[in-house]
Amino acid sequence: MLGKFRILLISAAIVGGISSPALADGEVNIYSYRQPDLIQPVLDAFTDKTGIKTNILFLDKGLVERISAEGEFSPADVIMTVDIARLVEAKEAGVVAPVDDPEINAHIPENYRDADGEWFGLTTRGRVVYASKDRVEEDSITYEDLADPKWKGRICTRDGQHSYNIGLFASMIAHDGAEYTEEWLRGLKNNLARKPDGNDRSQAKSIWAGECDLALGNTYYVGLMMTDEQEPEQKEWASAIKILFPNSNGRGTHVNISGMSLAKHAPNKDNAIRLMEFLASPEAQEIYAEQVFEYPVLPGAKVSDVVKSFGEIHPDKLPLADIAANRKLASELVDKTGFNDGPGD
Numbered sequence: 001m002l003g004k005f006r007i008l009l010i011s012a013a014i015v016g017g018i019s020s021p022a023l024a025d026g027e028v029n030i031y032s033y034r035q036p037d038l039i040q041p042v043l044d045a046f047t048d049k050t051g052i053k054t055n056i057l058f059l060d061k062g063l064v065e066r067i068s069a070e071g072e073f074s075p076a077d078v079i080m081t082v083d084i085a086r087l088v089e090a091k092e093a094g095v096v097a098p099v100d101d102p103e104i105n106a107h108i109p110e111n112y113r114d115a116d117g118e119w120f121g122l123t124t125r126g127r128v129v130y131a132s133k134d135r136v137e138e139d140s141i142t143y144e145d146l147a148d149p150k151w152k153g154r155i156c157t158r159d160g161q162h163s164y165n166i167g168l169f170a171s172m173i174a175h176d177g178a179e180y181t182e183e184w185l186r187g188l189k190n191n192l193a194r195k196p197d198g199n200d201r202s203q204a205k206s207i208w209a210g211e212c213d214l215a216l217g218n219t220y221y222v223g224l225m226m227t228d229e230q231e232p233e234q235k236e237w238a239s240a241i242k243i244l245f246p247n248s249n250g251r252g253t254h255v256n257i258s259g260m261s262l263a264k265h266a267p268n269k270d271n272a273i274r275l276m277e278f279l280a281s282p283e284a285q286e287i288y289a290e291q292v293f294e295y296p297v298l299p300g301a302k303v304s305d306v307v308k309s310f311g312e313i314h315p316d317k318l319p320l321a322d323i324a325a326n327r328k329l330a331s332e333l334v335d336k337t338g339f340n341d342g343p344g345d
């Protein structure tokens with residue numbers, strides 16, 4: 001077991017940078033889909049407060065498979081990931097354990113956590129509309145509007161089956177019903193400028209390049225583009241767009257979550273719970289949200305200046321569990337409508 005753990009720590013060190021051995025107060029092992037540099041500041045704050053050392057194993061895929069394969073000898077204590085799809089995947093694979101902790105529950109609104117305590121949201125990200133500053137006069141929009149023929153040939157998006165779009169489409173099903181959502185997907189498909197392609201940032205690039213006027217994208221990418229020193233042309237993409245928060249005057253803008261779970265066989269369970277209590281605290285939510293250009297799940301918690309510059313978000317209150325429940329149907333409708341074939345039929 002120790003040998004296996006050493007191998008894990010070495011592989012984590014390569015990608016994440018793990019340093020000194022455990023302190024007297026013990027340690028906690030985090031399996032993360034999030035880049036280590038994004039979660040390091042909040043973990044440092046935890047260590048300062050508790051003396052508990054944190055080890056991060058960063059994975060960009062196969063986290064659940066890895067924990068499953070490690071079985072009861074898995075060194076994983078806490079899982080940190082993004083998107084309800086991945087949180088639910090971990091729950092369904094049986095690699096996480098329920099947590100019923102009054103402190104955590106007090107700081108995470110019910111719609112952002114699992115009823116069984118097997119996952120908890122920490123931050124939210126809006127799935128918004130990026131709109132050309134030059135070519136779009138509208139300052140408000142609804143998701144439903146995106147199927148209006150007035151946008152024909154003017155909308156870009158990434159793959160309809162991507163979890164970010166599936167989350168949005170699942171929320172449409174929850175609010176408007178499956179029949180409406182199918183028609184809506186056909187309308188949106190007909191308004192596309194091209195086949196769904198690329199990632200969210202490349203949709204902003206397409207608006208900058210004049211290939212489309214509206215795009216679906218997550219809020220935090222705007223912050224990442226605005227501050228990208230490695231690829232400064234992304235700042236131009238960001239400055240070509242304004243964010244429209246769909247359905248602000250109605251049910252609210254669709255949000256997804258980043259979150260955490262307790263690993264089923266956590267060898268450092270007490271420390272894991274302490275970390276989860278800390279991550280749920282308003283203080284930690286703010287540090288974490290600032291780092292990733294997201295919103296703390298706690299209503300009223302502070303957002304960073306960059307995020308503030310996006311405009312105000314009124315998040316949809318739909319429980320993430322309801323979105324999770326409609327994901328499969330959303331995926332089927334994407335196939336049924338030929339959404340990924342792009343405009344025309």
Ligand SMILES: [Fe+2]
Pocket residue numbers: 218
């Ligand atoms: Fe993302």
